[in-house]
Amino acid sequence: MIVYEFKVKGKERQYRAIDEAIRTSQFVQNKCLRYWMDNISIGRYDLNKYCAVLAEEFSFADELNSMARQSAAERAWSAIARFYNNCKKKVKGKKGFPKFKKHCRSVEYKTSGYKLSTNRKAIIFSDKKGIGTLKLKGTYDLNYYDIKQIKRVGLVRRADGYYAQFAIDVDVRVESKPTFEVVGIDLGLKYFIADSKGNVEPAPKFYRKSEKAFNRANRKKSKKFSTIKKKAKARQSHNYHKARNKYARKHLRVSRQRKEYCKRLAYSVIQSNDLVAYEDLNVKALVRNRHLAKSISDAGWYTFRLWLEYFGHKYGKVTIAVPPYNTSQNCFNCGEKVKKSLSTRTHVCPHCDYVADRDLNASINILRLGLSTVGHTGIYATGDLPSWAVGASLPSNGESVNVESP
Structure with missing residues (x-):
């Protein structure tokens, strides 16, 4: 299994649609987790069935592709299964009881809800969220692989934009000559x-070398933060969000360097x-x-x-x-x-x-x-x-x- 990543280009309304899809995926994941907490005896497939119930109950959940909802349920189950395994293995300390997701950054589609263009330089999302056609910017060539080999497609939000990840089912093994070392x-x-x-x-020491720049950007961000707006539960200013994004980009750069x-x-x-x-x-x-x-x-x-x-x-x-x-x-x-x-x-x-x-x-x-x-x-x-x-x-x-x- 390999994962190819492309940066996606679209209009501002398409980016907002991606954000809405990510929020819906987070909602489904948290709802499935709550459903498990109320019914401990249920299994993985019960969570998948519960996705259909959520789609009938909430119109915004119905707008998301059915397999994307199932992917969100599988994420919840992976956290539950990890907790069960830690309990069986008697791991010392905390066993990692599943927690509700607060800041989700991605939504994942399986084999439906999207379609690649003929030249495979763009991807079209067909669910009711209104994401539409997004251009793929990257050096990889998807024409080399069959469509059936693409098992999942994920949309990821980062500080410097939005990305599409393609999980491709291929054998990554490569024959190499022994070095006898x-x-x-x-x-x-x-x-x-x-x-x-x-x-x-x-x-x-990438972080240590950039620490002064981090502190400087963090101070600029803090100066633009309004406590009055926070108490009133109002959105912060546009300049604050610009400074916040600039600070996040610096951290993203260091993580990529590392x-x-x-x-x-x-x-x-x-x-x-x-x-x-x-x-x-x-x-x-x-x-x-x-x-x-x-x-x-x-x-x-x-x-x-x-x-x-x-x-x-x-x-x-x-x-x-x-x-x-x-x-x-x-x-x-x-x-x-x-x-x-x-x-x-x-x-x-x-x-x-x-x-x-x-x-x-x-x-x-x-x-x-x-x-x-x-x-x-x-x-x-x-x-x-x-x-x-x-x-x-x-x-x-x-x-x-x-x-x-x-």
Whole structure:
């Protein structure tokens, strides 16, 4: 499964129609969630049937395509199923009870409600929302694929415009020549990665470099915010929304920089090695550290892991996530535990006098653990199976882990 993304061009009334479709999709999703809360014993197909009831009850819900309503119901069920799985697995802490969606940014169509033009440079939406014909701006060529291969189409709203995502059912596997190389990777903040061969990649720190510009744009936005209008529940001024959009665009740019960096680095690692071992980090728990949360979020470890697993699947390479416990503390040479704080960057073993960089020692330990688990079931960042192997459903926030650059 691959996802191609195009920027869509239309008139202002068409953009407002897309916004209305997104709001309706959010409404259906929240209604399905409430229906499940009131009737715990119901299943996935009961939520799909409930969509027809909502269409009869609410005229604006009937205007949305029936399969788009079902997609919204499936989003609600995916959150419910994730909660059930966490309860069965007895995950520590909160189990992720489904929450109502407040700021949805996308609507998803299945196999009806839209039609591509003859040259496939435009898409026509035929439901009653009035979206109409939208031009597709991008470098991909949809003529290469059969219409039946397009399983889903999503419309996404971002700070810099609207996008269309096409989930296409194709085999992404590519045959590649073996390199007969293996590597262990240690993720860090000083160096983004340090491998077992002694190579390091410095952390780009995209957010840190743009932080002054963020603060400046945020101050300008705050100056245009009116507390009087907020108390009166009135819409803020046009200048406030312009400043708000400018602030959002800056964040969007940094997120794209981080994603592209992780993508290129993961591709390079996979192309150079046949086996890659890396840490199975719980980033969600790590960001609770208030001293390092900003730096950890800026690093993008989880994004790098997703792309590493995707490219590993695509090119037939082995990717192994190993437990990070004591990989930095244990000595690679003798195996003894040598306690050290985060500020200690050099590993000095008092037992065997082995001296090495802390990250290099950790990466060799990670590689050793990875080689010892070869043949066992792999661990993926997105669960038992990676997101690209589960199905054609697009994420509700409009992001996709396998949108490849041309």
